[in-house]
Amino acid sequence: MEQIFFYIFAIVAVASAIAVISVRNPVHSAMYLIVCFLQVAAIFILLRSPFLAAVQVFIYVGAVMVLFLFAVMVLDIGKESFGEHMHSQAIPAGITVLGLLAVVGWLISKGKITVPLGNYTEEVLTKNTEVVGKSLYTQFIFPFEVVSLLLLIALVGAIVLVMKEKGKGAGSTRS
Amino acid sequence: MLTLNHFLILSFILFSIGVAGVLLRRNIIIVLMSLELIFNSVNISLAAFAYYLQSITGTVFVVFNITVAAAEVAIGLAILVAVYRTRKTVYVEELKDMRY
Numbered sequence: 639m640e641q642i643f644f645y646i647f648a649i650v651a652v653a654s655a656i657a658v659i660s661v662r663n664p665v666h667s668a669m670y671l672i673v674c675f676l677q678v679a680a681i682f683i684l685l686r687s688p689f690l691a692a693v694q695v696f697i698y699v700g701a702v703m704v705l706f707l708f709a710v711m712v713l714d715i716g717k718e719s720f721g722e723h724m725h726s727q728a729i730p731a732g733i734t735v736l737g738l739l740a741v742v743g744w745l746i747s748k749g750k751i752t753v754p755l756g757n758y759t760e761e762v763l764t765k766n767t768e769v770v771g772k773s774l775y776t777q778f779i780f781p782f783e784v785v786s787l788l789l790l791i792a793l794v795g796a797i798v799l800v801m802k803e804k805g806k807g808a809g810s811t812r813s
Numbered sequence: 814m815l816t817l818n819h820f821l822i823l824s825f826i827l828f829s830i831g832v833a834g835v836l837l838r839r840n841i842i843i844v845l846m847s848l849e850l851i852f853n854s855v856n857i858s859l860a861a862f863a864y865y866l867q868s869i870t871g872t873v874f875v876v877f878n879i880t881v882a883a884a885e886v887a888i889g890l891a892i893l894v895a896v897y898r899t900r901k902t903v904y905v906e907e908l909k910d911m912r913y
Contacts, residue, residue, distance in 0.1 A: 738829060800891050
């Protein structure tokens, strides 16, 4: 039963990911990317991490994709014509991807788990959100603070990057 | 029965698609979307390792990863808007001022 659902989510995720990089219109691309993110959220639920699924839906589908669609709208990027959406470097890129496929496929087939298992069994993980929250605020408090600082820097940086240069005009509305 | 390899192979397929998108597309917005695909595939494999190794560290790392990805998107799109204002293009082949 679980396997059937896994295959449904996986096939839809891969198909929509292929659609993301192959359709012409960036808005359609963003829509397919939303579908892919929702499938990934479902896969997080299969991995007994409902907290991650919720975060995925809130942040990726809610915030990141709105940012993308906003950027597409603001920049008014037209459709690419299909013939020229490939690079001149398509052949080296294809070789690179195939090489990656071979190497990582070999690693996945050869790999063995040798580390000892932790103490978070499936019974403990039924209260996944509680467990994650506790360890986030005790064991991982320092990285948590660093990441909050990083978000602040990104916020200020994004505002500074799109601000008009001083001296050119007084108001930010002037183009 | 689902094994770790199922999730690793799915994550790896998504990673390859993302790398192909970064390398093949000319539109820089699609390149950023492919980067998000790569982030997601890494998140899947981290969550899978966390579940199958019965450790919470992978899950917590995914949370940090998502935060960093959100910051990356904000900065990336801000750079994109700034570039579009000065250069009037979003195609990576035309943004070659810093090439030797």
